Amino acid sequence: MSDCLKRPIAVSLGDPAGVGPEVIARAWEQRAAHNMPLFVAIGDAAAIEQVWDGPTARITDMDAACVAFQSALPVWHLGDAGPITSGIPSPAGAGSALLALETAIGLTRTGASSALVTGPVSKHALQGIGYTHPGQTEFIAERCGVSAHNAVMMLAGPSLRVVPLTIHIALSEVPERLTTELIIARARVVARGLVRDFGIEHPRLAVAGLNPHAGESGRLGDEEMRVIQPAIDQLRDEGLSIDGPLAADAMFSPAIRTQYDALLCAYHDQALAPFKALHFHDGVNLTLGLPIIRTSPDHGTAFNIAGQGIADPLPTISAIRMAAKLADAREQSLANSR
Numbered sequence: 001m002s003d004c005l006k007r008p009i010a011v012s013l014g015d016p017a018g019v020g021p022e023v024i025a026r027a028w029e030q031r032a033a034h035n036m037p038l039f040v041a042i043g044d045a046a047a048i049e050q051v052w053d054g055p056t057a058r059i060t061d062m063d064a065a066c067v068a069f070q071s072a073l074p075v076w077h078l079g080d081a082g083p084i085t086s087g088i089p090s091p092a093g094a095g096s097a098l099l100a101l102e103t104a105i106g107l108t109r110t111g112a113s114s115a116l117v118t119g120p121v122s123k124h125a126l127q128g129i130g131y132t133h134p135g136q137t138e139f140i141a142e143r144c145g146v147s148a149h150n151a152v153m154m155l156a157g158p159s160l161r162v163v164p165l166t167i168h169i170a171l172s173e174v175p176e177r178l179t180t181e182l183i184i185a186r187a188r189v190v191a192r193g194l195v196r197d198f199g200i201e202h203p204r205l206a207v208a209g210l211n212p213h214a215g216e217s218g219r220l221g222d223e224e225m226r227v228i229q230p231a232i233d234q235l236r237d238e239g240l241s242i243d244g245p246l247a248a249d250a251m252f253s254p255a256i257r258t259q260y261d262a263l264l265c266a267y268h269d270q271a272l273a274p275f276k277a278l279h280f281h282d283g284v285n286l287t288l289g290l291p292i293i294r295t296s297p298d299h300g301t302a303f304n305i306a307g308q309g310i311a312d313p314l315p316t317i318s319a320i321r322m323a324a325k326l327a328d329a330r331e332q333s334l335a336n337s338r
Contacts, residue, residue, distance in 0.1 A: 008065040009324060012042045012103075013047055016093045027039075027320060041075045050086070087303045097119075097125075108293075151287050151290060155272060180231045204241045204260045204261050207228055208266055210224065210228070213247050297318070
């Protein structure tokens with residue numbers, strides 16, 4: 001279980017009306033079964049206490065987390081968010097989620113915590129209080145002084161890592177937004193992240209084609225020849241081990257995907273559909289290119305089941321465990337570079 005010699009992981013609650021508070025609490029509840037690392041919930045303690053009858057310990061010093069963790073869930077309490085009704089988002093709840101995120105980022109950036117795990121938020125509720133970022137990733141990148149263009153989303157599970165090169169845009173926009181420059185920039189970030197955060201000395205990457213059968217030499221589309229291949233050629237010239245463009249319908253077969261450390265895909269569903277088929281419950285969303293470790297469970301607020309005690313804590317457990325693993329790898333990488 002937790003190691004008191006290591007800094008705790010900061011876990012922001014997300015929207016207090018969503019499933020975040022209960023799955024974080026149940027992750028602590030299952031700490032022995034999953035050999036959980038030391039972590040602290042960041043947010044309104046009342047949001048947890050409303051949906052869970054287990055013990056909590058309100059702390060104001062991360063050094064107190066280790067002792068508390070043995071018998072109670074440590075909570076960095078940020079004040080009363082007001083009345084919370086599970087399943088019903090509110091402006092006050094969105095404000096509480098944003099404060100929890102901001103605080104957790106600060107604790108991690110200053111080194112008080114070893115990594116950041118973000119609970120699910122409602123983008124709609126956040127936008128209602130003036131939040132202008134597309135998601136949490138862009139907000140975290142800004143607070144860390146990193147361009148959103150250099151913060152790369154990866155989905156990682158026990159047997160597969162995928163990176164969508166374009167993310168939350170309409171499918172019709174993908175051919176225009178998928179550029180040679182984008183592929184090069186994101187592949188560089190992924191390669192560095194695999195070295196620094198996963199301890200993979202010589203990463204092997206593959207890039208999926210955009211069109212069926214990777215375009216069939218231009219017969220089914222020319223993006224592979226015009227956009228993707230030039231990026232691969234330049235990356236190879238830089239010394240990166242990278243293949244493609246590969247036909248996406250074959251790339252995820254066991255014989256092919258196991259040859260690579262990460263698969264770069266043209267658009268959101270090309271990456272996430274096969275990934276979730278394999279790792280729906282234990283897949284983790286993480287951000288490469290940041291000066292801090294950041295992971296997140298790969299699900300949303302699930303307002304429809306919030307407060308019912310049926311939300312699966314395994315994605316949150318996986319996100320916390322992976323955050324600890326990545327933090328250890330980065331620390332080792334930094335030690336080796338000194």
